[in-house]
Amino acid sequence: MNVIDAAHGTVHDYPGGAAALAARFITRAGGSMSPAVLNSKVDPGKDTHHLTLAEADKLMAFTADYRVLHALAANHGHVAVRTGSETPACDMAILEIIARAWASNGDVGAAVNDALSDGRIERHEVERVRRAIYPVQMALQQLVMRLEEMAE
Known part of the structure; x- marks a missing residue:
């Protein structure tokens, strides 16, 4: 999967979409990111805005959706596997x-x-x-x- 498509899916599949997630992104100036800016950052058709690595990290933390991580790993010949587990080994x-x-x-x-x-x-x-x-x-x-x- 393309990393931008993965980010786009992560944002738009989240309950409430970009509007719900954008409010959680605090900018350097201390305010939240607008939904329009977040949409632009994950829009595969736009070259003007880009999701930073720190923002991609926050996106995964906020959503618990790791498509971006898996896309990056797969694109470079790696497999991302969660370490540890919530269930006991049995x-x-x-x-x-x-x-x-x-x-x-x-x-x-x-x-x-x-x-x-x-x-x-x-x-x-x-x-x-x-x-x-x-x-x-x-x-x-x-x-x-x-x-x-x-x-x-």
């Missing part, structure tokens, strides 16, 4: 992670099948496969972390 937690990985594998298979169906691979098809693989990578990394928590 057999059921492991089973839930494995089930999530298996479910995501179906998406990978469908993306690969679609890409191969016409006998040629196009760039957009590779990107679709990459997006399908990302949740599997995250689940498998979480599996390893949980197993490490359980190790004696």
Whole structure:
């Protein structure tokens, strides 16, 4: 996913959208950011305003939506995985992670099948496969972390 699209989705999917979030962004002058400015900063079609790294960090903190983080990681060949967990490491937690990985594998298979169906691979098809693989990578990394928590 494109980082700007991820930021746009994060702002507009938040309950109340830009209006609700903008009030939480305190500017250097001490006032809040206007919804129009926040909208401009996450608008994929505008080149005049840009979300700063500090603002992207605040956006993720305010919304608990990490699409921007995942987009940055994926764009640079990395996978972002939450460290630690709210649930204790146990057999059921492991089973839930494995089930999530298996479910995501179906998406990978469908993306690969679609890409191969016409006998040629196009760039957009590779990107679709990459997006399908990302949740599997995250689940498998979480599996390893949980197993490490359980190790004696």
